[in-house]
Structures are given as structure tokens and as C-alpha cells.
Amino acid sequence: MTVAPLQLLIMNRPVVIRSAEPAVLAAAAEAYAAWPVGRAADGPAIELELTLGDAASSEPTRIEVEGARLRSIGSGFEFGADARTLTAFCKVPWDLVGQPGRLASEALDTLLLFLLTRSGRTPVHAAGVMCGKTAVLLAGPSGSGKSTLSLAAMARGLKILSDDTVYIQLQPRLRVWGFPRPLHVFPADAPGFIQETRLRAGKLKAVVPLTPGSEAPVADHAAVVLLERDDQIRLDPIEASVATNALARLEPGFDLLRRESAEAAAALTASGAWRLTLARDPAAAIDMLMTRFGSGVASAVAASF
DSSP: OOOOOEEEEETTEEEEEEESOHHHHHHHHHHTTTSOBOSOOSSSOEEEEEEEESOOOSSOOEEEEETTEEEEESSSOEEEEETTTTEEEEEEEGGGTTOHHHHIIIIIHHHHHHHHTTTTOEEEEEEEEEETTEEEEEEOSTTSSHHHHHHHHHHTTOOEEESSEEEEEOSSSOEEEOOOOOEEEOGGGOTTTOSEEEEETTEEEEEEOOOOOSSOOEESEEEEEEEEEOSSOEEEEEOHHHHHHHHHSOOTTSOSOHHHHHHHHHHHTTTOEEEEEEOSOHHHHHHHHHHHHTTSSOOOGGGGO
């Protein structure tokens, strides 16, 4: 019996997921339920073929990228992708079919994002928080407070695009996409939210699910906010060049698309940017951002200098 493929629009790119196993397709459908079903969209389809494999291994998954190709090395998963053909494959461990969240985080997300980021959706290392119609992009190195601020924003009822990475579309117009996945914060920063803990870059983090939402995570307007630590909360306008230079300091994992990253940074900071100095109260910082950006589309900051 032929099993109909799953056809989705992820970041407005057509994604076709095929498998001869209905349970595998059902797990994929649950993992990407935030994205609409459809075919007509921007560009050729990304195609992912899923087969059923052996049980998952406890060995950590290692990823190798060589030019346009990605593959897993020495793990319980076997998967790979080729950006030239926009195709990917994954042998799904049979014991993870009933765990769509883990299946996505350990394999499918890696494949899809590898192909999406080579299809006009450039990754930028920033959290994305919706204040009114504006995606406030909180940028700073790892440990600067992006996830903690995202958690405070979620507690205020704001929509979260991401706590670590947003994806920038430049054509035919600027759009900022999120990729809805749980927040990862230090357990001490997440009282009452902890359901699971996980090691991230060697550090124990609490896994905090996002508040469910029915709309695709996207914004047509953005404001870049650089994060710094200080004793007093302040939000000040800065020159576009300062923000562009900050976004140009690419951490490992974000340095594979340097030209595309530079173009995305220039587009995001074209009308200026902001610097937010953080004290000990992330909720107060979110209140300040809501006051500045929550009334609607952010105005150009050049007039503030």
C-alpha cells in the first residue's frame, strides 16, 4: 500500500516527507505540527526520506559538514543531506517512533535546518520575542541572557520565535522566522517550569516547552537589541554599524554561511539598533522592551540619535 507523503510549508518553503511506514510519518507530522500543510510556496521542495532502522544507540551523534553535504558519524542515527539536490534521508530508530520530540531534536531538525539555511533562510544567533508586530531580536554570545529573557517574555504571555536562533528571509521581502522548540535555561532560572533536564554544550539545562500557538512563527518587522550586563537596566539606541559588527562575530555553527550572514545582518540593522543592559531582573527588562516596541511596528531609530 502506498503511503501518502507529508507535505508541509516550513518557513514558507515546501517540505515533502516520505516513508513507507505510517507510524514514522505520524511521528514526523506531530513533530512539525506548528507548520501548515501545503504545497505551493517559495522555491523547489525539500525532500526527506524516512526509513525504519535499528534501536537508538547511547553513543552521541556527531555531525560532519563537507561543502553542500551533511552526514551523521558514529551514532545510533544514520542520516545525511545534500544541499545541491535539497534531499535528505534518515534511518529512524524503531524505539523513537513514539518519541517525536526526541526524533526531531536528534536528527530531523538537523537535516531540515541544514537544507532550509541553504535555501534563503539564513540563521542569526539571536533570540526572537514578539512585542506587538515587531520581532525583537536579542543578540549576544552564549550565556548573555537570551534564554532567560525568552523565559521571562513567555511568562508575560509574549510569543517566542526562538531562544537562540532566528532565520532571516531577504527575498522577496524581509521576514524573520522562528523554529518552535523548547527553551533551554539553567534550572535555577526556571522555577516551576522544569519538566526535563538535558546536557547542552556540557551544561545541565532545564527544558521548558513553549506555550502552544496555532500560527506559523514569523514576523515582517524586526528590531536588533544587543545584550550587555550591568547594574542598571537601560535601553539605548546605537549606530547600525555597531550592531552589524556584533552580528558579524559568528560563533561555531553560524560561521558556515558568512556572506549570507553579513547580508542578513545589514538588512536587520539598516535603520539602526539598540543596546539593552541587563541587571538581575529579566522581567523588568521585558517590560522595558514591551513599552518600547509593544505598541506596533518599531519606528526607525535614526531619529533617536
